[in-house]
Amino acid sequence: MIKKDDELAIIALCSQIGVTNELKPLENSEWGTVAKKLMEHHKTPKDLFDFSQEDFLSILNLLDKKEITRYQMLLDRSPSLAFELENLNKYGIKIVTRASTLFPQKIKKRLGQQTPPLFYYSGDLNLLDKKYIGFVGSRDVNEEDIKKLKNLVNHALAHGYGVVSGGAKGVDSIATAESLYHDGCAIEFLADSMVKKIKDHQYSQFIREKKLLLLSAVKPDAGFNVGNAMQRNKYIYTQSEATTVVKSNYNQGGTWNGAVENLKQGWVPEFCLKNENCLGNNELIKKGAILINENFDYANIKNKKIIKQQSFFE
Numbered sequence: 001m002i003k004k005d006d007e008l009a010i011i012a013l014c015s016q017i018g019v020t021n022e023l024k025p026l027e028n029s030e031w032g033t034v035a036k037k038l039m040e041h042h043k044t045p046k047d048l049f050d051f052s053q054e055d056f057l058s059i060l061n062l063l064d065k066k067e068i069t070r071y072q073m074l075l076d077r078s079p080s081l082a083f084e085l086e087n088l089n090k091y092g093i094k095i096v097t098r099a100s101t102l103f104p105q106k107i108k109k110r111l112g113q114q115t116p117p118l119f120y121y122s123g124d125l126n127l128l129d130k131k132y133i134g135f136v137g138s139r140d141v142n143e144e145d146i147k148k149l150k151n152l153v154n155h156a157l158a159h160g161y162g163v164v165s166g167g168a169k170g171v172d173s174i175a176t177a178e179s180l181y182h183d184g185c186a187i188e189f190l191a192d193s194m195v196k197k198i199k200d201h202q203y204s205q206f207i208r209e210k211k212l213l214l215l216s217a218v219k220p221d222a223g224f225n226v227g228n229a230m231q232r233n234k235y236i237y238t239q240s241e242a243t244t245v246v247k248s249n250y251n252q253g254g255t256w257n258g259a260v261e262n263l264k265q266g267w268v269p270e271f272c273l274k275n276e277n278c279l280g281n282n283e284l285i286k287k288g289a290i291l292i293n294e295n296f297d298y299a300n301i302k303n304k305k306i307i308k309q310q311s312f313f314e
Contacts (some may be wrong), residue, residue, distance in 0.1 A: 003014045004078065006099035009045035011081060013074045014117040015095065016219040018084045023073055028217075032113030034060060035098070045099060049075055091195055092207065093220050094120050104215070110267050112236040116217040120197050123213035132164040133298060134243030134268075136255050137171030141247060146174055147293035148273060149246050153178040155297045156226055159180070163184055164239050166232055166254070167197065171246045180206050189236055189278050190216040191229040226254075233258025242269040242301045245289060248280030256280055263288045269301055 013034075014026045026034065038044065041059050048071070050061070056068045096103050097118040102125045104270035108115045133156040135149070136252050153163060153175050159270035163179040168203065176186045186206075190197060194216050198204050206212035215235070233254055237243050243262065248255040262270050263284070270288035275281045285291050 004046055004049050005017060006045040006093075007097045008081070009048050009075065010077055010084075010097040010099055010117050011095055012078045013045075013048070013071065014097075014220075015081070016101035017088070018077060018080055019030075019074075023070065023077075025074060026117070028114060028116050029170065031117040032115070035117075036063065048057065049078075072078065088120070088220060091220070092198060092204075093120055094122070094208045095120055095195060096125060102128075104235075106238060107235055107238045111234060114234065116235075118219050119215045119217055120194060120195060121213065121215045123207045124210040125213065127162070127187060127210070127213040128239070130162050130185060132240045133161045133301075134164045134240035135171060135175035135246060136166065136236060136243060136248075137234070137246035138249060138253070138255060139168060141170050141174070142283060145171075145247055145275075149174055150178050151294040152244060152246075152273070152292075152296065154182065155295070156241045157182055157184045159298050161241065161298060163191070164236055166191065166229070166236055168229075171255075175246075176212075180211055183211075185213075187213045187215065187239060189232045189239070190214060191218065191232045192222050192224040229254045230257055233261070237262045237267050237270075242271060242298070244292070245281065245284055246281055247274050247275060248272075248276055248284060250280040250283055256284075259284050259289065260287065271296065304309040 009187050011032070016025055019025055037060050038047070043059065053068055056062045056071060057190065062068050062071065085095070085225060089136050098108060098115060104119070135153065149171060156163065157179060160183040163175045164187040165175050167173065167176065167190045179186045194214055197214060198207065203212065207214070222228070239256065245255060245259050248259060250256065259270060261270065270286045270289045271292045272281050274291055274293045
């Protein structure tokens with residue numbers, strides 16, 4: 001018998017595991033609304049297991065009977081979740097929800113109601129307590145780009161930072177590897193299959209050594225989806241102390257969209273690597289990203305006035 005607690009309620013309502021095309025789990029925004037209404041009525045998620053139809057109507061303001069039935073069916077699947085969660089655990093994958101103190105608190109604070117209700121994860125959640133520099137960029141990088149990226153990662157490591165990225169080929173995976181191979185730590189927010197990732201011997205080794213943490217807001221066997229890739233960019237920025245754009249296409253792709261969104265929202269300082277031949281980088285700098293070169297050492301990253309007054313190019 002699986003214990004009906006706050007975390008189970010969130011998993012039952014929001015997890016994509018064990019659901020069919022006919023039964024859709026709650027979206028991030030839907031759960032955000034539910035969480036807000038529960039707090040207003042001094043309720044917690046586990047109270048949903050005992051909700052009557054009148055409670056769904058009066059507390060959650062669900063006026064559509066089909067919607068009430070949807071919520072009830074999602075909650076009723078909680079016993080079958082024990083089997084699904086056990087299967088995930090065989091791969092070393094667990095779930096952490098917003099009800100847990102181990103949930104990424106920086107993301108929760110910065111995103112508010114946009115925060116996902118849960119993350120699938122593999123690794124030690126205590127790695128979330130460390131400080132990170134985000135590294136984002138194109139899959140298409142040349143030897144010069146890679147050299148500059150590795151220099152920046154090592155400057156970040158020298159100041160006690162780990163690397164947070166999206167785990168994709170190119171800039172993301174190179175930054176992660178550089179950190180791990182120099183005895184640093186790393187977090188990757190995945191947009192597709194975590195199961196496939198942890199089958200890689202090197203990744204599983206770093207996970208066991210508590211140097212690497214994988215997190216994802218999509219189910220662990222999910223295929224690639226552009227929308228999911230765009231969404232996870234938020235988590236890279238909001239988990240970092242600052243994020244560095246190494247190479248971006250102009251006005252297209254996940255790197256560009258994530259960088260523009262961060263500039264608009266002002267989550268963290270955004271650095272952009274000097275690259276006269278990269279239109280995307282040049283345009284991001286015009287929009288407010290802070291121009292740096294490969295020798296930037298990530299000192300005083302929170303002091304934008306100092307950063308902008310310094311010259312990194314002479």
